[in-house]
Amino acid sequence: MAVQSTELILDELKKLLGEERATSNDTVRDLHGRDESYHAVRPADIVVFPETTDEVSAIVKTAAKHKVPIVPFGLGSSLEGHVIPYNGGITIDFSLMNKILEIREDDFLVRVQPGVTRTQLNKELKKRGLFFSVDPGADATLGGMAATNASGTTTVKYGVMRDQVRDLEVVLADGSVIHTGSLAAKSASGLHLNGLFVGSEGTLGCFTELTLRVYGIPEQIAAARASFPTIDDAVTAVVSIQQAGVPISRVELVDEPSMQQVNRHAGTDYPVKPTLFLEFSGNVAGLRQDIEFTKEIVSDLGCDNLEFEMDQEGMNRLWEARHHLAYSYIHSNPGRKMMVTDVCVPISELAGAVHHARETVDRMGLIGGITGHVGDGNFHIILMIDMNNPEEVKKSEQLNEAIVSYALDRNGTCTGEHGVGVGKLKYQAREHGAALAVMETIKRALDPDHLMNPGKLFSPSKEDA
Amino acid sequence: MAVQSTELILDELKKLLGEERATSNDTVRDLHGRDESYHAVRPADIVVFPETTDEVSAIVKTAAKHKVPIVPFGLGSSLEGHVIPYNGGITIDFSLMNKILEIREDDFLVRVQPGVTRTQLNKELKKRGLFFSVDPGADATLGGMAATNASGTTTVKYGVMRDQVRDLEVVLADGSVIHTGSLAAKSASGLHLNGLFVGSEGTLGCFTELTLRVYGIPEQIAAARASFPTIDDAVTAVVSIQQAGVPISRVELVDEPSMQQVNRHAGTDYPVKPTLFLEFSGNVAGLRQDIEFTKEIVSDLGCDNLEFEMDQEGMNRLWEARHHLAYSYIHSNPGRKMMVTDVCVPISELAGAVHHARETVDRMGLIGGITGHVGDGNFHIILMIDMNNPEEVKKSEQLNEAIVSYALDRNGTCTGEHGVGVGKLKYQAREHGAALAVMETIKRALDPDHLMNPGKLFSPSKEDA
Incomplete structure (x- = not known):
């Protein structure tokens, strides 16, 4: 200006x-x-x-x-x-709009302002035996999480941010205020504006209030860790567990070189193998049976070391390597900046995609750990880049392109949970094809002057240039 | 024409x-x-x-x-x-477009043409230990179920039709073809067209292919039936069970006069009390513990008769009264036509809404049973109307209006699962307020000549009149 x-x-x-x-x-x-x-x-x-x-x-x-x-x-x-x-x-x-406005315990709903963070909300909910399920890692605001359709480790059981949004109060481009939903748990009335506005990244309006679904805290949680001869075995294990109808509440994959990096950094001696970090929840009797069953499945796939814990301390210890992954890369690479890839592929393509990712990282001589939300087919390469080395910056961009290209060739998505912003703009046409024109039509209809967060999610209009 | x-x-x-x-x-x-x-x-x-x-x-x-x-x-x-x-x-x-095109077992996905019915799909899936979760009662086509965002008794656990749709192939108003999603289990890329097109009732385009989520059949299912002194007690029981984190896969409420009608029709002697029909699923050990826990909760609320079964025959027997409800009204009222109300309210308002519904039916001298998907707050009055009696037809319309009005006053919705069509058009402005203009803007932008299923979901344009 x-x-x-x-x-x-x-x-x-x-x-x-x-x-x-x-x-x-x-x-x-x-x-x-x-x-x-x-x-x-x-x-x-x-x-x-x-x-x-x-x-x-x-x-x-x-x-x-x-x-x-x-x-x-x-x-x-x-x-x-x-x-x-x-x-x-x-x-x-x-x-400053950071108030929890209402907790409707019997409706499993909360009404919050957009600046409330997820840990702020969970602190209040815990007193009532409730919790908010979406955990993207960062202590983001709930408004931001809705704007980007955030998700994370719990998505395999509870779904993404969009699944939690019952109603949004939105200020549109002309300053008018709408509500996109109601307090009803389901509705077949009108177009699904809740879903449309979640993930719209500020390009259709600003959220000023959110009504979100919350859940009763399960009686018991159990954590487990299991390492496998190959990534394929680990992914097959997850599919088999799910096909058997055993509900998993979290399941994370860490690849072999990344386990090695954690050991090197933390002085631990985890098996240097593709490793699954699992969480189950339910009642104690049910969990014991689920875990016995899981043991049988993973042992058929070459895992002889499924460990599990039901107390908080033991669970933390089991998951430590997963929690430390990003930190171990950051700490071991001072002066470098983190870039995280974020594709999501059909689960049947996940093992291949992780192999491809690892091969590409190594071939390019880059430094990076791989972790995946296996239940969803979403995985990240945590790349550590020397931003002062133009060659390395260029390579990391090429890597990102190669990873996205692999995912799109298999009908996956260029971003599972981080969103488009400016970083994934260039893949929108390829991913959505003719549907991109429909998205642009909706954007133009609701924001004709292209003033709402211009240049994000949608390619810059000519006036922005 | x-x-x-x-x-x-x-x-x-x-x-x-x-x-x-x-x-x-x-x-x-x-x-x-x-x-x-x-x-x-x-x-x-x-x-x-x-x-x-x-x-x-x-x-x-x-x-x-x-x-x-x-x-x-x-x-x-x-x-x-x-x-x-x-x-x-x-x-x-x-x-004629009724082929199951692909079953991707490892991805928990199926690709079908829109004319495939849900029982046709489930028959194929069963061979693979999988099932499709949405059960609206009728053996509808999956295309129709997506168009109306169908749901039913299993929604409390598995969600509505919208939650199952991973991708739609859609023919738009100009004849162009788009895909609204991908095969990725989650995505933060682009506007959420899947969600927008599901429930659009044919007004934005025709579905020509659907990719849907399916699930592993749980190891064990248990059915239960419990009757309570009052509707309030029954609803409180459901909330308490959910707050305790016990996963319910179905929970249906049938009110007292409706139980009486079933007894009269079928010669049974079910307790003439507000009754819950429940289903749980999981492993055997977990289910036994869930049921013991549920017994404690319901007994505190005056239920001394929780019965449960784990074999198919016993489960069918337990749920018989619920299955026979609509039929018992239809069979006992020959020559009358069925009209079903379909509001959904916040769960905390459900007991009051059912009381209000029963009082209004009785006060108006109409014939009707009440059943509710208690976990969602969605309930139906199954009204039997003499369409040759204008007075009764008028009364039934007034009843529907009163029921909808009660729900909208409590921030519910005029239709939980049947959709708007032409029957709920007149409530759209009141329910959605300023958001209706946003929906109309989207409709106009995607179908400027208003040719896609005109007069449904959106009020007729002037040209239609």
Whole structure:
């Protein structure tokens, strides 16, 4: 934005929100110009801190009047540049909208403002024997998690963020306010706006309130770890367990070189083999039977070391290697920046995809660990890149392209859980084919001036360039 | 349509499909002019029976060229007039597109044509130890079930139809073909078209192929029946069981007068009390513990008669009253037509809603049974109406309005699982508020001539009138 128009708009916003909650202070602008990814930094022009839906609506109307972009901002933990305001405009920081508004225990529902984080919510829920299921690792805001359709290790049992959203209050591009759902557990009424807005990455509107599904804490949790001769055996084990109808609540794969890296870093002596980290939940009698059954299945596949624990300390110990994976790579590679790939393939293609990923990483001489949410077919390469080495940066981009290409050839997706942002834009046409035009039609219809988080999820329009 | 244009279009379609698969035969037209509901009959103008996606695309292009409506038709088991061609045009009968194209066991996925029915699919899946979870009662086609976001008794555990759809092949209003998803178990790429098209009731396009999620058959199923002093006690029991994290796979409520009706009809002596029909699934040890725990919970709420069975015969016997409910009303009321209400409320409002429903039915002097999917808050009044008695027809409409109004006042929905069709059109504005305009914007953007199943889900445009 031109300096003059920035000042004019800031003045208007200060009138609306007061001196304190609308700013172009350099430190604040910088803090809102980055996320947790390797994507280039671009400071915000103006940052505002609304406290109510009405204020968000007024901010969006101001942006619409001046035809400047709106970028919603949670905690900046996104991994594909979602919140970086490459086209400037007004960044809406939701950190002051961080209240848990209502816990409806009998309905298994909570109503929260978008700035509430998942651990903040879980702390309150625990007192009532309830929990919120989606765990993407980072302590992200629930608004951000809904905007990117976050998921994580528990998805195999409880589903992704979209599955938890019962209703959203959304401020649209024209400043009007809608509700996308209701409090009913299911509905066959109207188009499914809940699903459409979840994962829309701020491009269709800003979330100002979320009603989310929560669950009763299971009586008992059991953790297990099992290593296998090959990745294929490990994946086959997971499929067999699921085909037998045994409910798994988490199942993570760590590949052989990554186990070695953990041992080297932590001084541990885990078997250097493809390893599954599992979690089951239910009642004690049922869990014991599930685990006995699981033992039989994995032993047929060459695993002679299934260990399991039911107390918290023992469970933590069993899963330690998985928890330490990213950290062990970060700590062992000071000065390098983390880039994480994020494809998801049909489960039958997962073993092949992990082999391909490992071969490609090694052939290119890159440093990277591989971990996968096996139950979903989603896996990550945690790459450690020297950003000052243009050759290595280029190679890591080529690697990402090769991984995505492999996944798309098998009817998978370029992003299982991190979202498109700016990092996965170039794969949208190939992945969605003719459906991309339908998405663009919807975007144009709901945001004709292309002001809602422009350049994310959808390729920049000509005016943005 | 004018007779002349009907003949012209029929000629074109016969050239496309051959003499046999495009018709305006009176019997065929009549068969495609009704569904299983009480809504007025209106014979189709032209009925076509495509065998391929290309044929569907060519049919839709023909309709677009002549600006006549397209109405997709499965088996006609819809309950709100979805498939009745009130605006004439071309009815596409999908009964020849009834192949199971692929079963990907390791991916827990099947790819089917839209005319495949759920029992046809389950018969094939059973051989592989798998099953398809959605059970709406009727043996509907999977295309129809996706179009209306069908659900039923298993939703409390496995979710609704939308939760099972991984990908749809859709022919859009201009005849172009898109895929709305991929084979990946989860994705954060692009707008969620899967969710948007499921439940769109043929108003955004015709489904020509579906990729659906399936599940491993659980080791053991247990059925249970428990009657309670009051409806409130029964609902409280369900909430308590769920809060304790015990997974229920089905839970149905039948109210007191409905149990009496079953006894009268079938000569049984079930306790005439609000009754829960439950199903659990898992391994034997886990189930026994779940049932013991459930016994404790229900006994605290005044239930001293929880019975349970694990063999198929015993389970059928336990659930008999629930299975016979609709039939007992139909059989005892010859000459009357069934009308079924279908609201869904937050679970905390369910007991009150069932009380209100029973009081209103009795006060109006109508005949009706009440059954509810308690885990979801969705319940039905099975009304038996003398369609030749205008006074009674009017009363039943007033009843439906009162039931919907009660649900919407509590932030529920006017239809939990039957869909909008023409029957729930008048409640859309009240239920969705400003969001209805967003839905209409999307509809206009994707079907500017309003030719895809016009008058359903969306209020008729001026041209339709």
